Amino acid sequence: MLQIQTIRKDAEEVIRCLSVKNVDARAIIEEVLRIDEERRGIQKELDDQLAEANQIAKSVGILFKEGKTDEAAVLKDRSAELKKSTKALEEKLAALEEAQQQALIVLPNLPHSSVKPGHSAEDNEIIHQEGTIIPLSEGMLPHWEITSNFRLIDFELGSKITGAGFPVYLGKGAKLQRALISFFLDEAIKAGYNEVQPPLMVNEASAYGTGQLPDKDGQMYTATLDKLFMIPTAEVPVTNLYRDVILREEELPVMNVAYSACFRREAGSYGKDVRGLNRLHQFDKVEIVQIQHPDKSYATLEEMREHVAGLLRKLELPFRILRLCGGDMSFTSALTYDFEVWSAAQEKWLEVSSVSNFETFQAHRMKLRFKGKDGKAQTAHTLNGSALALPRIVAALLENHYSNKAVHIPQALVPYTGFETIE
């Protein structure tokens, strides 16, 4: 969440930054400033009255002890008056605070200064590409044919028991899932991350904390009776572990990794690009999450980017890295790198990871701070990245490593699968 102090300091700059994300925030910003001014006036008035009331309460106590009940009675009357007016002011203040909160919470994070404006995925900047792109040739198969031929995944069965987008993994297909999850977790642990296994459902406060609410309401599955949300990513529970926490500076960076199933309604995305594993309602993902000192968070972002690149190299997949333009960046992000792998038979790039620095945006929402040597609490930076999301990796793996009517498992993964080929 943006801080009122930031807006107060330079509202025009905030408006300019948000325009990079194609958001016209002027009306909201002006409203926020108007509310803020009124709020501060009310607060001053209220505080003064409360100060008087506190003073009276103390005096009454002393007067009673001294037996001066008449004098005390006079003060009591004044106190009763104050009670009425403070109550009115308190209600007014609460309403203004709520209004300010409601206005602030719909404003997205400010993009990093390096983020270029742009309107769609077309405007993203390709900053890196590696691996060999095999030209489409005879014998190549799209992954949904491979999974069907070898009985790795049954999409229809998933439709029957749950619905479209909930595949059932079978035999070597299931084992491949488990192998990838273990591989990704182990690689992260080697890189210094601590493994966490979080709940798959979170409460409302957590959904607000990482910014899924109110922005992505409607994209999450909800258990309405219990007011719980199925997590769209492990980012939500793992980052919220540190909600309302003040860390010691020497505890930074906090590095956590979690495997979780992820649930997304993907409302409005039916039709294109949903074939096979391209877009699912439930999928598996290993997520890396860091909490870092503001001075070091961009260096950390680069490290995380390199970690993800390393995974794709070990899986021998051609990939590219994009720096997202303002228009394609998420609500909460200040800077995002997307990773895409080449799908040989579909002849297109598939997004498999998104690595972002949220700076203080999430941390402010969840009051995540750290305390340095000077004893002052300071808001931390949060970052996260997929390392990695399984379905499209599986798709690319099957398509890119398919030859002579067999899928050849990359060497790095064989210790995990226990088999070298699927045929």
Place this chain on the structure above:
RNA sequence: GGAGAGAUGGCAGAGUGGUCGAAUGCGGCGGUCUCGAAAACCGUUGUCCCGCUUGCGGGACCGGGGGUUCGAAUCCCCCUUUCUCCGCCA
């Protein structure tokens, strides 16, 4: 699901209506002593908001919300949560 007992500062733990933002201990930070360290001793030690601004003043916060009272950590109601016992159960 039923019954009972709790929830207080980084931690432990006092406080059952009045100068309590809260005793005490531990921990942390600074200092004295020491070649240095330990011990001992002295001091200090929460978060947020508002106002004049290197500092000071005011306000809020004792799980969350509401109420009683001139005055609530303390009394009442609701919620959340933890523990113990019973029931059910992977």
